[in-house]
Amino acid sequence: MSATELVFLLFAALAVGSALLSMTARQLVHSALWLVVTLGAVAGCFVLMTAEFVAWVQVLVYVGSVVVLVIFALMLTRQQSSVSAEVTGNRWTAAVIGLVAAVGLGATVVSGFGGERIEGRRIGTVKSIGEALFNDWVLPFEILSGVLLAALVGAIVISRSGTER
Amino acid sequence: MPLLYPLVLSAVLFGIGLYGVLARRNAVLMLLGVELMLNAVNLNLVAFDAWFADQLHTGQVLTLFTITLAAAEIGLGLAIVLALFRALRTVDVDQVGVDR
Numbered sequence: 001m002s003a004t005e006l007v008f009l010l011f012a013a014l015a016v017g018s019a020l021l022s023m024t025a026r027q028l029v030h031s032a033l034w035l036v037v038t039l040g041a042v043a044g045c046f047v048l049m050t051a052e053f054v055a056w057v058q059v060l061v062y063v064g065s066v067v068v069l070v071i072f073a074l075m076l077t078r079q080q081s082s083v084s085a086e087v088t089g090n091r092w093t094a095a096v097i098g099l100v101a102a103v104g105l106g107a108t109v110v111s112g113f114g115g116e117r118i119e120g121r122r123i124g125t126v127k128s129i130g131e132a133l134f135n136d137w138v139l140p141f142e143i144l145s146g147v148l149l150a151a152l153v154g155a156i157v158i159s160r161s162g163t164e165r
Numbered sequence: 166m167p168l169l170y171p172l173v174l175s176a177v178l179f180g181i182g183l184y185g186v187l188a189r190r191n192a193v194l195m196l197l198g199v200e201l202m203l204n205a206v207n208l209n210l211v212a213f214d215a216w217f218a219d220q221l222h223t224g225q226v227l228t229l230f231t232i233t234l235a236a237a238e239i240g241l242g243l244a245i246v247l248a249l250f251r252a253l254r255t256v257d258v259d260q261v262g263v264d265r
Contacts, residue, residue, distance in 0.1 A: 005166050005205040012174045019178055021200060023185035023194075031194055035201070038178075042204055049171060051211045054228050058207075061232050066200060066239050073193045073243045077250040087188045088259055094187030102180025113216075116168040121218045124225045132222035133229070144233055151237035155244040 008048045015041035024087075032070045039063050051124040171212035178205035192246045194211055195249040203235045 015038050021035035046055035047131045088094070122128070133141055185198030189232060207228045214224025250256050 002166075005170070008166060008170055012170065015174065016177050017231060018206030019181045019214070022201070023181055023189070023198060028191060028194065031197065035197055038201065039204060042208060045171060045174065045208060046211055048166070048229075049211050049215045051215065051225050051228070054207075054225050054232075056210060057229060061236055062200070062204070069216055069239060069243055070193060070197060072176060073246060076192060076247060077256045083185035088190050091188040094184050098180040098182075101183050102176050102212075105179060106173050109176060111169050113172060116216060118166045118168055118171075118212065118215045119218065120166075120215060122215075122220075122222070124214070124222060129222055129225055129229070132226055136221050138227050140230060144230055147185060148233065148237055151241050155240045158241070158248050160246040161248065 004048055008045060009043040011041045011048070014038075015045070028074050029071065032074060035070075035103040036063055036067050039067070045114055049118060050122070053124055053126045053129045168212060171208050175205040175208040175212070178202075178208070190257050190259055192249065192258050192261075193243065196242045196246070196260065199242075200235060203231060203238075207231055219237050244257060 018034045018037035018041065022031050022038060025031040025034060039058065043055040043058040043063075046052070046058060182198045182201030182205060185201060186195050187198075189195050189198060210224040210228045210231070212224075214222060214228075217224070246256055249261065253261060255261065
């Protein structure tokens with residue numbers, strides 16, 4: 001086993017463990033902070049899979065802004081009467097469904113891609129991804145900016161609509 | 166590196182995220198579960214991109230698009246949750262739509 005695989009397995013174990021803690025933590029803020037660990041570990045996996053630019057974007061967008069946004073929302077929606085249980089009554093049904101999904105997907109990929117290996121011949125540096133993005137993917141990129149603008153306007157409209165009444 | 170490592174990790178993360186979406190009572194934490202599932206999908210995309218050694222970097226570019234869409238989704242979702250909280254004074258998904 002090479003060093004890359006060992007480090008990847010370490011990151012994978014970190015990601016799975018912190019994801020489990022994030023989804024089961026009783027404290028709401030702990031949940032968001034454990035998700036930071038999960039997303040950081042997944043970013044490490046991206047680096048090991050030759051996708052370094054995607055890894056930096058993951059750190060910037062997810063860890064930098066999405067989690068901050070979530071913590072803001074948790075602060076703003078703090079309830080006076082603390083909720084007695086943080087999970088619904090059907091948590092065991094949910095656990096079974098999650099387990100079935102994970103095992104089903106896992107069995108599918110194991111049977112489909114059992115012996116394949118990643119060679120890492122094309123490194124996803126900023127230069128190569130930027131060239132691919134602006135040579136071949138310009139139209140989807142521009143459409144995406146429209147989607148972002150629509151989401152921005154929609155978020156402002158939704159969060160302002162209650163205050164005028 | 167075997168292709169199975171990232172794929173199995175992605176399947177496990179997807180299952181955990183699905184559990185979070187279904188089991189959490191707080192609407193904000195449900196959205197966190199959705200983010201985890203989207204991240205599992207990103208892992209798949211990057212893994213297949215590295216496996217194909219794709220000339221157009223399709224998987225990694227699509228991952229960038231997914232990350233952007235996830236940011237838009239969480240922004241809109243949290244705006245909806247805040248509007249819900251202002252209207253009903255709760256973000257407990259069990260209490261919304263049942264007794265009001």
